[in-house]
Amino acid sequence: MNVLIDKFDVFAGGFWLTLQICVLAAIGALILGAVVAVLRISPVPPLRALGTGYVNIFRNLPLTVVMFFAAFGLPALGSNADFLRLPGLDAIFSRLDTDLPYFRFALIALVLYTAAFVCEALRSGVNAVPAGQAEAARSLGLTFGQNLRYVVLPQSWKASVVPLGSVIIAMIKNSALIGFFGVVGDLSQTADQLTSAGGYAFVPVAIGISIGYLIMTVPLGALLDRIEKRQAVAR
């Protein structure tokens, strides 16, 4: 078990990288998922079809395949995902010793994949708001956007927040795949480094990695339980 102490810095580095990509992917997926959800409930049929198409593709493909497309498809199209080199984001990317585009590819894949589930979690919240609320808002003359903003969304987030949390927890665990797509040094890829290259026994390394993931996911799950309990009391 000495590996946990001797190589603590490797685990910590892996934890840090995984946390970074998860925070970025969660933000990206929440934004994109919200946009897709608005498309899916929009009164304009082509927009609705677009949203539905998006969800049908990305919810039903394995994440591995989405990652393959990001990591091999984007370069084939001549893109290194440089469009993600935004000022604030770039500061985070450059903290990585090797600024390979794979981090960006992995981020794109995680965001695209998770956004489909975020969309459905948000939509289930919207569907939980009685139809009469939106009807009353329409009959007052509120536009679709005003209706969402002032009437539907403020009531839907309560029903959305718990499923959204589950989506984010799943995303954190899904991020373990990025090591297989060229991102060096995330939490799960640390296992490969320490066992194949470092010669450490697998089980202690796996325990260390599990602890790393649990540190991220367990508090999030506990938070969701608290929110759920509070809602149950309020109801």
Added chain:
Amino acid sequence: MAKGEPLIVLDGVNKWFGPLHVLDGVSLSVGRGEVVVVIGPSGSGKSTLCRTINRLEPIDSGTITFDGQPLPAEGKALARLRSEVGMVFQSFNLFAHKTILENVTLGPVKVRGEKPAAARERGLALLDRVGIANQADKYPAQLSGGQQQRAAIARALAMQPKAMLFDEPTSALDPEMVGEVLDVMTSLASEGMTMVVVTHEMGFARHAANRVIFMADGQLVEDAPPAEFFANPRSERAKDFLSKILTH
């Protein structure tokens, strides 16, 4: 706009829910200041008729004009039209996350761009008028059904509508609360508001309506002044309906 020109005109309106012909060639015109009560057995299409007037239910064929303009398609123009037609629902549909006063001021502030202070003042006056000014800062769930429905009427009136649609406004109420809602509606009617009221309250139809419309199986069967309709229904369907509801 001539005074004689009707405010709401439906002409040959048809609507299907799947195979169900829920509105079958309905033509109807409602004059300014007129109170039209729509009655009929459940499933006769009367609620649907009411909801087509502000296009909460789109129709399959025929035309509906409001204030001389055909109903626009979904979008800004339709939103503007809806803001001129007040609607009161069977299940109140007050915004559950907003106080009673916020319910009443949301439309004026967000749709009409009124100043919040002015909308608030007018909202309080309306709540006073329907007799629930002391409930202004409560949430809908804290009010009785009758109070909620009166708040919903105030919310619709806050838009200063040209007409009011009532879709079974008392059907979800406990019997002792029906009167307080009908009182508000009766006073509205006497002040000259144009109203289309779907209801089972025959008393209201008798004393407040200018005309009674009887619907059955999606068709407009009778259209007569209340005294005439209740005394001498012409159709068998109406006779049958009235005999069932008036014997108890």
